[in-house]
Amino acid sequence: MGKLDGRVVIVTGAARGQGEQEARLFRAEGAEVVLADVLDDQGEALAKEIGARYVHLDVGEEEQWRSAVATAREAYGRVDGLVNNAGILRFNSLVDTPLDEFMQVVRVNQVGCFLGIRTVAPVMEDGGTIVNTASYTALAGMAAVGAYAATKHAILGLTRVAALELARRGIRVNAVCPGAVDTAMSNPARLDPDADPRETAEALDELYRGLVPLGRIGRPEEVARLALFLTCDDSSYVTGQPFVIDGGWLAGVSIV
Template sequence: MGKLDGRVVLITGAARGQGEQEARLFAAEGARVVVADVLDDQGEDVAKDIGGGGAGGALYVHLDVSAEDDWTAAVATAKEAFGKIDGLVNNAGILRFNELTATPLEEFRQLMDVNQVGAFLGIRAVAPEIAAAGGGTIVNTASFTGVTGMAYVGAYAATKHAIIGLTKVAALELAGKGIRVNAVCPGAIDTAMSNPARLDPGSDTEEAAEALDGLYRRLVPLGRVGRPQEVARLALFLTSEEDSAYITGQPFVIDGGWLAGVSVI
């Protein structure tokens, strides 16, 4: 018996990184998974691989989370295939590094559209379906920068603070419909978003990525970068009625202790 037997969960940004690991883990725990992304080839491959080996099943849908029409189409496709949706993981997001006063308005708005508006549209589009299914869960991917500040990621941090706010409001408004809403707040995780060398091994970005990895190792008390599989397990915990039935409206930091405080060593 899996922790998500009988569940249908839509996961955004699921073609790679944290979203891919969440999709694979959820399917292994019995869920039927909707793999949603704009990376069509990669997303199709993930869904096909899960469909062939998972305890549940999977289908891929193209979804630009900032586009309202894409959400409408994705929900319709998922319902046609699986009959319902009772879980959502708003995982899709982008990161840009820039000094706040040098950040172009276009860049700031791009992060808002994907990270912040994308989560809002996801909640608005899927929550009614979850309610119609008798209740379920929403897990939003924020960041540890959503509970603190970090230089040179001002636009990103602003969107992640907003996601935590959305999480709390949604938890209050949707509790009566049997929907729990929580947020995961990852720190440094070894994905293509935080480690560009993963996209192009051997490129000139690899040296910078190695330097960044060394910085993380010095800053993180546990001495390493996190793994996307670890974030996926936290998302599973928050999606499982067996494990987290009395938890809603909460941000869960998973950062290897980075925000615990200042070390003198």
């Protein structure tokens, strides 16, 4: 018996990185998974590999959300879970951030999460789950990622409000807050087909050794396991909460 047997879950940003690992794990645990992304070739290949359904979804487009949810319901008859994983990151100081760049990040990270909740929740089965991907930066400041941090703070607000409003239907809403994770977002070398993933991961581990108490960067599979916990019945009395998964980074700095 899988932890998600009989459930239908939509995962956004599912073509690679954390979303890919979430889709793989959820499928292995018995869920019917709808992979949503704008990376069509990668998304379709992954869906075929794991026996899932792929839909093209730009999370900032309301009509595409409606189409994705309709596809899920036509294919499986219901929706029980949503993982709002899609997100983008841009590096810039606040005073050097153009408005267009700021709004681009808001559109994907914040508006995408809002539209996901607003579109999926009304048709979700009672007792369903929503997991929103926030960030370590939703709970602490970080220089050079002001637009990103602002959207991740906003996602925590959306999570808490949605948890309150949907509780009467038994729908639980929580947020995962990863620190640095070895995906293309924090490790662009993963986009280089000639790069050695093991070498780049080791280089990142060395970079974070002095920052993170556990001495390494996070792995997307670790975030996926947390998302699974929040989607399955193991977390049946948990809602409205941020869950930090950062190797102890937020705990503070050790001077010894």
